[in-house]
Amino acid sequence: MLTRRGEAALAWLGAWGRAFRFAAGALAAAFTPALYNSATRTVVQKQIYFTAWQILATFTAFAAVLSLVIIQISVSTARDFGLSDYALEVVIRVLVLELLPLLTALFVALRSGAAINTEVALMNINNEIRALEAAGVDPMRFEFMPRVIGGTISVLALTALASLMALVLGYVTVYGLQGSSLPDFGRVMGKVFTIPILLGLWVKCLAFGVAVTVIPIVAGLDAPQKLFFAPIAVLRGMVRLFFVLMLIEVAALALTYI
Amino acid sequence: MADDAERRAFLAGHPAAALVSAEMPLRANLSVLENIAIVPQYRENLDYDRAAHRAWKLLERAGATGCALKRDPDLSFEERFIAKLLRAMVTSPPIILIERPALLLPDTDYPAWLERTLDALAADFNQCWILDYRWNEPLYAPR
Amino acid sequence: MERAPVRAPLIKNLGFKVGLLLALTAALALGFFVYVLYVRGVFQETQKLVLVAANAEGVSIGMPLTFSGFPIGRVSRIALTEEGEARIEIRVPVKDARWLRTTSVFTLERPFVGAARIRAFSTNLQDPPLPDGAERRLLVGDAAEAIPQLVERVRKILDNVEAMTAEDSSLNRSLAHVSTITGRMAGEYGVMEGVLGSPENARHVVEALKKAEALLASLNEASRKVDALLAKTDQRVYGPDGVMDQADRSLAQIGTLLEDVRASLKRADAVLTDAQAISGNVRVASDDLGQLRAEIDESVRKVNHLINELNRRWPFAREAEVKLP
Numbered sequence: 001m002l003t004r005r006g007e008a009a010l011a012w013l014g015a016w017g018r019a020f021r022f023a024a025g026a027l028a029a030a031f032t033p034a035l036y037n038s039a040t041r042t043v044v045q046k047q048i049y050f051t052a053w054q055i056l057a058t059f060t061a062f063a064a065v066l067s068l069v070i071i072q073i074s075v076s077t078a079r080d081f082g083l084s085d086y087a088l089e090v091v092i093r094v095l096v097l098e099l100l101p102l103l104t105a106l107f108v109a110l111r112s113g114a115a116i117n118t119e120v121a122l123m124n125i126n127n128e129i130r131a132l133e134a135a136g137v138d139p140m141r142f143e144f145m146p147r148v149i150g151g152t153i154s155v156l157a158l159t160a161l162a163s164l165m166a167l168v169l170g171y172v173t174v175y176g177l178q179g180s181s182l183p184d185f186g187r188v189m190g191k192v193f194t195i196p197i198l199l200g201l202w203v204k205c206l207a208f209g210v211a212v213t214v215i216p217i218v219a220g221l222d223a224p225q226k227l228f229f230a231p232i233a234v235l236r237g238m239v240r241l242f243f244v245l246m247l248i249e250v251a252a253l254a255l256t257y258i
Numbered sequence: 259m260a261d262d263a264e265r266r267a268f269l270a271g272h273p274a275a276a277l278v279s280a281e282m283p284l285r286a287n288l289s290v291l292e293n294i295a296i297v298p299q300y301r302e303n304l305d306y307d308r309a310a311h312r313a314w315k316l317l318e319r320a321g322a323t324g325c326a327l328k329r330d331p332d333l334s335f336e337e338r339f340i341a342k343l344l345r346a347m348v349t350s351p352p353i354i355l356i357e358r359p360a361l362l363l364p365d366t367d368y369p370a371w372l373e374r375t376l377d378a379l380a381a382d383f384n385q386c387w388i389l390d391y392r393w394n395e396p397l398y399a400p401r
Numbered sequence: 402m403e404r405a406p407v408r409a410p411l412i413k414n415l416g417f418k419v420g421l422l423l424a425l426t427a428a429l430a431l432g433f434f435v436y437v438l439y440v441r442g443v444f445q446e447t448q449k450l451v452l453v454a455a456n457a458e459g460v461s462i463g464m465p466l467t468f469s470g471f472p473i474g475r476v477s478r479i480a481l482t483e484e485g486e487a488r489i490e491i492r493v494p495v496k497d498a499r500w501l502r503t504t505s506v507f508t509l510e511r512p513f514v515g516a517a518r519i520r521a522f523s524t525n526l527q528d529p530p531l532p533d534g535a536e537r538r539l540l541v542g543d544a545a546e547a548i549p550q551l552v553e554r555v556r557k558i559l560d561n562v563e564a565m566t567a568e569d570s571s572l573n574r575s576l577a578h579v580s581t582i583t584g585r586m587a588g589e590y591g592v593m594e595g596v597l598g599s600p601e602n603a604r605h606v607v608e609a610l611k612k613a614e615a616l617l618a619s620l621n622e623a624s625r626k627v628d629a630l631l632a633k634t635d636q637r638v639y640g641p642d643g644v645m646d647q648a649d650r651s652l653a654q655i656g657t658l659l660e661d662v663r664a665s666l667k668r669a670d671a672v673l674t675d676a677q678a679i680s681g682n683v684r685v686a687s688d689d690l691g692q693l694r695a696e697i698d699e700s701v702r703k704v705n706h707l708i709n710e711l712n713r714r715w716p717f718a719r720e721a722e723v724k725l726p
Contacts, residue, residue, distance in 0.1 A: 038306045039299040045419045053418050119287075131282035135345055137300045157426040164429060187472055190440035191463050198437055202430070 019218040019240075022144075023210060026217075029145040040146050047150025051112040052157050059107060063162035064169060066103070067095055071166070071173045088174050088185070092192045095166040097201060097256075102249050104159045105208035108151065109241050113216045114234060116147055120220025121233040127225065144217050152209030159205050197256065204252045211248060215241040261391075265357075268389065275355040275387070276346035278339070280362055284330045290341040291317070291326040294348050301349045316344045319379055335363050340375065347383050354386045360394065369397045442475065447492040450474065450531065452507050452519070454539035457487030459517030460509065466491050468521045473497035476519070489539065491519070502528035508540045562700040663704060 029035050071091050078087035120143070123129050129139045175181035219237025223229045269277075284293045294313035298304045304312075317323045317340075325337040333341065339362045346354050359368045376386055388398075438444065450466075457479055465472035474493035482488045493501065505523040512518070519539070 037299055037303050038309075039296050042306065045415050048419045048422060049415055052422055056422075122286075126283050126286065127281055128283050128285055132285065134277055134282055135297050136349065137296055142296065142300065153423065153426070156430070157422050160426050160429040160433075186436075186440035187465065189437065190442065190475075191465075193437045194441070194463070195437070198434065 015218070015222060015240075018222065019215060022218045022221075023148075023214045025140060026145045026148040026214060027210070029140060030149050035141050035145070037141075040141055043142065043146035044150045044153075047112075047147050048154050048157075050115075051108060051151055052154035055107075055111065056158075056161070059104075059158055060161055060165060062107075063100060063103070064165050067100070067162075067166035067169050068173070070095060070099070071170050075173055088170060088188045089192055091170045091174075092167070092188065095170070096163045097192070097197070098249070098253070100162045100166060101159050101201070101205050101208060102245065104162055105155055105205075105212055105245050108155050108158065108209075109212045109238070109245065112151060112154070113212050113241055114238060116151070116213060117216030117220050117234045117237040118230065120144075120217050121223045121230045122220075124221055124223055125225050125227055125230060129221075147217065148210060148213045151213030152206060155209035155212055156205050159208075200252065200256060204248060207248045208245060211241060211244045215244055265389065265391075269355075269357070272353065272355060274351070275353040276349075276351040277355050277357055278342045278346050278362070279355075279357040281357075282342065284338065284341055284345070286330045289327045289329055290322075290333070290337070293330075293341060294344045297345055297348050313344065313348060316348060316379070316382060319382065320344060320375060321378065335365055336371070339363055343375070343379075347379065350382070350384065352384050354383055355389055356386065357389045359388060359390060442492065442494065446495045447474075448495055448498050448533040450491045450493055450501065451534065451536040452489040452491060452539040453482065453536060454487045454489065454509060454541055456541060457489055457509075459511045460487070460489055460519070461516070464516065464519065466493065466507075466519045466521055468497075468500045468523070473500055473521070489519075499530060500526075501531040502526060503531055503535075504528045505531060505537070506540065507537055511541075559700065562704070 074091045074094070075084070075087045078084050078090065123143070129143075132139045132142060171181075171185050175185065216234075216237045219233050219240060222236070223233035269275075284290070285296070288296065291310055291313050294316065295306065295309035298309040298312060299306060314323070314326065317326055320340050320343075322337060322340045325333055325341070328337070330338065330341075339359075342362070343354070343356070356362075356372070359372060362368075363371065372388065376383075390398075454460075460476060460479055462476055462479065464476040466474035466476070474491045474497065476489055477492045478490035480488045480490075500523055501521060502523045502525065504525055505521050508520050508522070510518045510520065
């Protein structure tokens with residue numbers, strides 16, 4: 001019993017260790033320009049296209065509706081308590097710093113993360129990865145690293161667009177459709193976004209993007225080469241991804257507010 | 259080749275050989291042309307156009323341009339075999355090893371078919387070995 | 402020879418779309434960074450202003466300095482001086498610095514809810530402008546500290562009013578006194594004629610009454626309690642000696658007394674209004690104050706009762722008017 005527990009714990013640790021090693025490898029590869037070639041670039045482009053461009057309209061609309069609802073609630077509640085001065089600040093903090101990056105990451109995780117997980121698991125099970133290696137194509141360069149780069153860029157792009165939308169909506173809701181309150185808006189922005197906070201936000205989004213791609217890939221690679229393990233690999237990858245996203249968010253919150 | 263163990267030992271003894279094998283599938287989400295072109299893209303850092311051009315010429319010589327844009331699940335056994343063969347061939351390795359052709363070409367009189375195909379492509383490879391079990395030896399014409 | 406098809410025509414303009422998205426994202430990220438630098442005043446020419454306060458609690462970096470409700474500067478640094486005082490450095494954009502003069506006063510206010518505020522007041526904008534790097538004292542006004550004191554003061558005033566209007570208070574006794582005298586006057590052997598017979602005395606009385614009337618002008622209702630008191634005293638009314646002098650003195654006494662009460666109440670009310678204005682935004686915190694106000698209203702009503710009663714029962718008030726030659 002104890003040995004079994006110990007083995008399970010070791011396996012668990014091993015999985016995380018592989019995930020970290022893989023992430024490090026992928027990032028190292030991403031910053032080695034010599035490893036890029038025409039095929040890698042194409043895969044990166046395709047990944048961005050499938051992860052970001054295809055859902056751009058849907059996701060932006062969804063983010064706009066969500067932002068609008070939260071902005072309205074915050075602004076009217078703040079007005080009731082006589083705290084309208086702080087409404088915009090609260091809205092920016094909640095939406096741009098916390099909610100939208102996390103939602104984007106979750107959205108991409110559900111859509112592309114699951115897809116990547118399945119595809120890598122199937123590639124692994126079908127032995128396609130070894131075939132690529134045998135043909136002299138480094139699967140890290142051809143399949144994995146481009147996905148990590150593409151997925152990360154997609155998360156960053158979607159977050160940036162959703163945040164821009166939320167800021168515009170927040171401005172219009174609080175000040176109305178006119179430009180003369182831009183200095184006031186700027187003052188609130190200046191108060192919320194210190195340089196460390198802005199850099200922290202970028203790092204967090206980057207971490208989200210990397211997690212959303214790396215963890216499904218590692219989960220797919222972890223699957224034993226038997227077809228019935230594909231659903232299990234996807235399930236494990238998705239659960240692990242959820243926890244990692246939450247962990248990043250909590251860590252970011254803790255670093256910001258403690 | 260007497261049995262499976264001997265086959266594995268042989269494969270282990272020739273790690274540099276480019277394999278054509280049932281265990282080395284094509285990449286499922288790429289067309290045949292891309293599957294072939296990707297090898298020089300990585301091995302020789304060619305851009306896609308030049309790599310695809312080279313792959314296309316090979317397909318022409320093998321008489322299989324019709325399957326260039328198909329993907330793995332849509333291929334017939336022969337088309338799949340040719341795709342795998344050309345993928346192994348495209349960077350001109352010293353040895354090409356066709357492993358258990360019976361497994362790749364179940365519906366074909368494969369010794370004769372193989373000979374025709376390899377003759378058509380004779381200019382494009384250095385050496386091609388066919389790895390098959392001893393009990394299939396009578397199928398092959400003596401060279 | 403046939404050319405190789407360039408690519409499976411799966412996605413149109415893949416490179417363009419992805420490039421557009423990438424460029425947009427990069428532009429957003431960079432643009433936002435520059436924007437943040439801009440709104441944080443990195444590109445703005447500023448001058449320094451140093452405020453020294455005993456306590457910098459609630460002051461944070463980035464907090465605005467406001468003038469007439471408009472932010473004109475921002476806290477850039479907080480440090481402790483050698484004397485253990487807080488040294489707050491504020492960067493004021495040069496274009497906004499014209500609102501600050503050498504005579505400007507700076508206050509720090511900490512409301513119940515929300516951040517503290519640093520405010521600047523410039524009474525005379527003709528004074529010479531504040532030089533760069535000027536050092537000023539920061540006056541600290543703390544709502545949370547002031548309110549208990551205010552409440553304490555109001556309580557004291559209310560206690561005073563309570564003492565004045567109590568059953569056996571000097572005010573009540575004086576009123577009883579007045580009733581006795583008026584009773585005597587209205588009685589069978591009343592002194593009315595005597596008063597009117599001497600024109601000098603009569604004028605004296607009328608003047609006193611006019612004063613009293615001006616004082617008590619707007620009041621018109623009766624209190625049963627005083628009623629009963631008066632009814633009782635009405636019955637034992639006789640006692641003819643030195644009435645005139647006594648009445649005069651009593652009247653003056655009551656007048657001052659009531660005026661005192663009224664002034665006290667007004668003061669209490671003003672104090673409370675202040676307190677409520679300070680805590681105006683807070684729903685919960687004003688419960689206490691509301692109760693206090695209700696108590697004060699009650700006291701005001703009591704005093705009004707007394708004044709009205711006096712007015713109604715005082716026989717000279719009306720009759721003198723009529724009978725004056």
